[in-house]
Amino acid sequence: METKIAIIGAGNLGLSLVTGLVDSGKYQPADFILSRRDISKLEEYKSKGFAITKDNCEAVRMASIVIVAVLPQKMDVVLTEIAEDLTANQLIISLVSGVKVKVIQSIIGDDKPVVRAMPNTAIAIRESMTCIASSENWKSRIPEVKEMFELVGENVVINEEQMTSATALCACGIAFFLRAIRAASQGGNEIDFHANEALQMAAQTAKGAASLLIANNSHPEDEIDKVTSPKGCTIAGLNEMEHNGFSSSFIKGITVSAKQAKGLYTED
């Protein structure tokens, strides 16, 4: 069977994923069937050659890989709807936060392979950090999923119990770092630069900091030590931030986010 991929719930994340996969050159728009209720929002994708539908079951029947990207609260209703059309020959990849493989299988049956993947929106530019996990019985299907997500960034295989923590650190994490960049740009604006200039300078500086760690495989403090001269302005700024709880508030934010991620599926 030709590899067709259905995206059930083609919203922010689903569309970011297909954009990244097509940009990788390995997939074409025609390889995807995008499904959501309001397909007027998919017109742009239709004109690029993606198939679109509001019929989730039709999308599932056309696909060999089914990627589910609806909000957690919609998961039960969507899985119940497509359950009859799913077969054991298909691979189901759930991007949905907080919904365990065993819960998915309690609705669709345990003969269908299910793997979970937790990317972030940088997947659209192929810079995602994607965490991948499954239950013991479907671990053998993880390599196929890894291969797909390697096209759109870095990935790591984790235990399924770690998925909510991965959601906080990597999926929500994008927003945390973006807020840090915005704060830096606001500081830059206050001391001298126009807002747009300050933002460009802050964003590139943040990119440089992350790239240093990745390129040198180093610890942040190693890189910090290189720029903090005695009585200097860098250590003065850093210590002021720490006196005001910089690291502590970042850590607390991630901890609260992880707690919240645990309850996403069960809450209305």
Ligand SMILES: NC(=O)c1ccc[n+]([C@@H]2O[C@H](COP(=O)([O-])OP(=O)(O)OC[C@H]3O[C@@H](n4cnc5c(N)ncnc54)[C@H](OP(=O)(O)O)[C@@H]3O)[C@@H](O)[C@H]2O)c1
């Ligand atoms: N955004 C992220 O950074 C991120 C990262 C990792 C994981 N996730 C997970 O990915 C999932 C999607 O997040 P998102 O940010 O992409 O949310 P989103 O933009 O709201 O996308 C969800 C899509 O599901 C569609 N939908 C709702 N009910 C549906 C139904 N019955 N059948 C088919 N489609 C339906 C919605 O479109 P219609 O209303 O038109 O149907 C919407 O476009 C969530 O479970 C989230 O936890 C998100």
